[in-house]
Amino acid sequence: MSEQSPILSLPYIQPAQAQKHVTHNEALRILDAVTQLAVLDVGLTAPPAGPAQGDRYIVGASATGAWAGQDHAIAVWADAAWVFFDPRTGWRADLATTGTQLRFDGALWVDAIPALDFQNLPTVGIGTTANATNRLSVAADATLLTHDGGGHQLKLNKDTAADTASLLFQTGFSGRAEMGTTGNDDFAIKVSPDGSTFHTGLSIENSTGAVQINSGQQFFEDVFILNDTAWSFEIPWSNPSRIMMWMSVNITARFYLFAITGTLMNATNFGEMFANPAGSLNYLTGPLTGTTGPDGEISLSIDTTGATPKMFIENRVGSNRLFTLATMGK
Numbered sequence: 001m002s003e004q005s006p007i008l009s010l011p012y013i014q015p016a017q018a019q020k021h022v023t024h025n026e027a028l029r030i031l032d033a034v035t036q037l038a039v040l041d042v043g044l045t046a047p048p049a050g051p052a053q054g055d056r057y058i059v060g061a062s063a064t065g066a067w068a069g070q071d072h073a074i075a076v077w078a079d080a081a082w083v084f085f086d087p088r089t090g091w092r093a094d095l096a097t098t099g100t101q102l103r104f105d106g107a108l109w110v111d112a113i114p115a116l117d118f119q120n121l122p123t124v125g126i127g128t129t130a131n132a133t134n135r136l137s138v139a140a141d142a143t144l145l146t147h148d149g150g151g152h153q154l155k156l157n158k159d160t161a162a163d164t165a166s167l168l169f170q171t172g173f174s175g176r177a178e179m180g181t182t183g184n185d186d187f188a189i190k191v192s193p194d195g196s197t198f199h200t201g202l203s204i205e206n207s208t209g210a211v212q213i214n215s216g217q218q219f220f221e222d223v224f225i226l227n228d229t230a231w232s233f234e235i236p237w238s239n240p241s242r243i244m245m246w247m248s249v250n251i252t253a254r255f256y257l258f259a260i261t262g263t264l265m266n267a268t269n270f271g272e273m274f275a276n277p278a279g280s281l282n283y284l285t286g287p288l289t290g291t292t293g294p295d296g297e298i299s300l301s302i303d304t305t306g307a308t309p310k311m312f313i314e315n316r317v318g319s320n321r322l323f324t325l326a327t328m329g330k
Contacts, residue, residue, distance in 0.1 A: 034074065034085055037093040042102060042109060051077035058093060058102070058109055059084075072109060161185045170195075181206075223323045225315040230288040231323075235302075235309040244273075245327045249298070249317070256281050256298070270300065288312040 013020050041048070043060035047067055055077045059070045066082050067075060073084040074093075089106040101112035123130035127139035145154060158165040158181070166180025174195035181187055185206040190198040203212045212221040212233075225231045235243070243260040257274040258281065270283040282299040284292060292314060293299025299314040315321055 029078065029083075034091075037074070037091070038096045039074070039093050040096055042093075042095060047075070047082060053077060053079075072104070072107075156180065221325045223313070223325060224320065225313065225323060226320045227315055227318060229290040230292070230312050230314040232287070232303075232310045232312045235311055243311075243327050245311075245325065247298070247313070248324045250322050254280070254317075258300075260302070270302075288314040290314060291316070 037056070039056045039058050042058040044057055045060040045063045045067070046065050048055075048057070057075045059067050059073050059075050061071050063069070063071055070084045073086055076083045076085070087104040087109075089104060091104045092112055093102045093104075093109070094100075095102060102109045103112040104110075123132075123135045123137075125137045128137045130137040146152060156165040156167075161181075161184055164180065164182045166178050166182050168175050169177040175192050175198070176195070177189070177191045178198060179187075179189045182190075186203050187206065188200050188203040190200050192198040204210070205212075208224045210221055210223045221233075223231050244257075245260070246255065246257040248255040255276055256272075259271045259273055261271060272281060272283075275281040280297050282293045282297055284299050284301040286301060286305075287303045287310070288299060288301050292301075293316055295316050296318060297316055299312075299316065301312045301314075303310045303312065311327075313323065313325075315323075
């Protein structure tokens with residue numbers, strides 16, 4: 001029969017043993033030292049002064065004095081002497097002063113509950129459950145993003161221009177308004193009655209900053225057209241169409257107002273209402289390339305060869321100009 005238990009090395013009472021109480025008390029002493037293990041400190045390399053009966057410590061590396069050669073052992077002050085117990089892999093201890101939990105890994109005492117690593121988490125749900133699409137999900141009355149001593153930017157980054165970077169506002173998880181760059185790099189604000197069909201209320205061209213405002217069947221837009229180039233836009237209204245358009249150019253005393261009536265066919269639809277200087281607005285047929293119309297003047301045309309009619313404006317006034325356009329139709 002073995003004289004000690006295999007795990008804690010508790011002494012067994014042997015058959016016909018005299019003074020059995022000595023063996024029994026030694027076993028109780030070991031149990032008292034290592035069960036519900038809570039230590040006053042960890043890592044000390046020398047015994048503290050004035051220990052009290054039952055004080056326990058985890059000895060540090062390269063210990064000296066009465067602790068020499070007992071690195072990482074459990075030191076217990078009992079009956080005016082230090083008693084040492086070698087830990088086994090998996091033993092745990094509570095650091096009484098802080099509540100830190102320690103675990104013996106077979107060589108060292110380490111944190112039983114290591115610091116959480118919040119890098120590269122697959123999903124995070126706050127007050128709700130995240131999923132593979134909404135990897136960060138928050139259910140709360142509000143979400144605050146604030147500065148850290150200066151400014152603060154909220155960044156939405158997409159891979160290519162054809163992708164989407166936007167803020168989507170929903171009702172019952174169905175889209176009702178969206179703002180951002182969707183399908184291209186122009187900034188747009190859109191609304192929807194059903195979450196599937198969206199109507200653009202405002203768009204800003206990324207290359208020029210030109211603004212287009214859609215108000216029913218109207219739009220207002222600032223367009224910067226280089227000299228000897230043309231700009232075009234699709235006419236979104238079906239035939240027959242009624243369009244009134246005014247154009248102001250940042251040249252002193254040069255602006256235009258004209259109307260287009262009837263079915264959109266070609267230049268014969270144009271009807272000039274006002275042009276200053278007179279005769280400086282030309283009506284041409286088909287698309288304009290930038291040098292189609294007369295030099296030094298503004299030319300307009302409608303091209304109906306595509307699925308949607310287009311209006312062309314050509315700048316040949318001799319310099320780059322900003323045009324302010326307004327159209328309406330039905």
